[in-house]
Amino acid sequence: MTVNAGPGKREQRLRKSDVTRGRILDAAAEVFRDKGYPGARLSDIADLADTQAGSLYYHFDSKEQLAEEVLAIGVDRVSAAVGAATEALPAGAPFADRLSAAVEAHVAGMLQNDAYSAANVRIISQVPIDVRERHLSRHRHYGAFWRDLLAAAQAAGEIRADVDLPAMRMLILGALNWSVEWYRPGRLTPQEIARQFTEMILRGILPQSKRF
Amino acid sequence: MTVNAGPGKREQRLRKSDVTRGRILDAAAEVFRDKGYPGARLSDIADLADTQAGSLYYHFDSKEQLAEEVLAIGVDRVSAAVGAATEALPAGAPFADRLSAAVEAHVAGMLQNDAYSAANVRIISQVPIDVRERHLSRHRHYGAFWRDLLAAAQAAGEIRADVDLPAMRMLILGALNWSVEWYRPGRLTPQEIARQFTEMILRGILPQSKRF
DNA sequence: GTCTATAAAGAGATAGAC
């Protein structure tokens, strides 16, 4: 990061502009998550960020650009969290542990961290086509993490050979992403949800006696 | 159904009004599925139904009412299809068969039947609160089918006792509903997707040697 | 940098002719 002479003080000091910009982005993520892209009004975002709709345009060019940044942050954060969680495991850790760590980090991103990752899954299919296209490379990057994780595991004999990996990836990510639609704080915690999901994916739900 | 003297001909004959109304509903389901509730314009729906935006109001009071009927039809149809598929099985059919039939019927509703059920999952979280509340009883009715199916199976020892049933229901329905977001005709057919999902849920993905 | 005011466009909904 380049040193910045700054407005009076030393370097490092956050400019007021950046703070406000961040507050607006946070608000946008929350509103997008709750109302979707077309349903989110700039006035909703401004209200939540304690400013006026017109003032947003000092920091952002358009609603589209706001969505684009929320999308990027959302996938980057969940990607980083999931990557960090799996890389923290010992080198030769079994697939079951890797899956468990990845699932738990992804669920946390959806349900208990900031709103960016949940907003991402909510609005990705609703934003204008050009925004979605510019977002595609980041999206694929995260998809590749899962593809690689599963491919390595199947190659190592840790996933049955007859399991279709794309279907498995969609089952897992679908179940995780859908949690945004139904989860409300109360019964199961995000960690418990992650644990239950991981166990079902690994072992299935049949009792020993019925396994085939 | 009451006999209707009709406009000239005998009873039974579909009135022109009903045909048009149905065409508009079909169009609305498709547009809602593709653009979400706030993103769908009445002009989009009118275009697809080969009529004018203003003409919709002869058949429907408002955009909300249109959404309400699409929601109702969507859940009723998938509910009926899933119910029929499971009831077609022999009386004491094992849980694996019941689950397989239910999953296949639900996936078909999402991916290859008309657009109503897919529209339902796309807009349910986006419609005005009062629409959602009026829809709730139908939604719960379908939810109860799955709750009962899983509860009976666990009571009969066909699902491990330590599986959390609400989590299992959300895993299954999440994976199935999310297919609306990623599926494109091409590689796997809806039937193959259903089969892969069912197998993973029942058996998990570990090879025999790694099972625990 | 942020505000207020307002322009410009788009959406749902209504009116009245046919």
Place this chain on the structure above:
DNA sequence: GTCTATCTCTTTATAGAC
């Protein structure tokens, strides 16, 4: 029953004061 025209309201975006 459907169309065209239009009303009204909302929303994104811009302009200019402070």
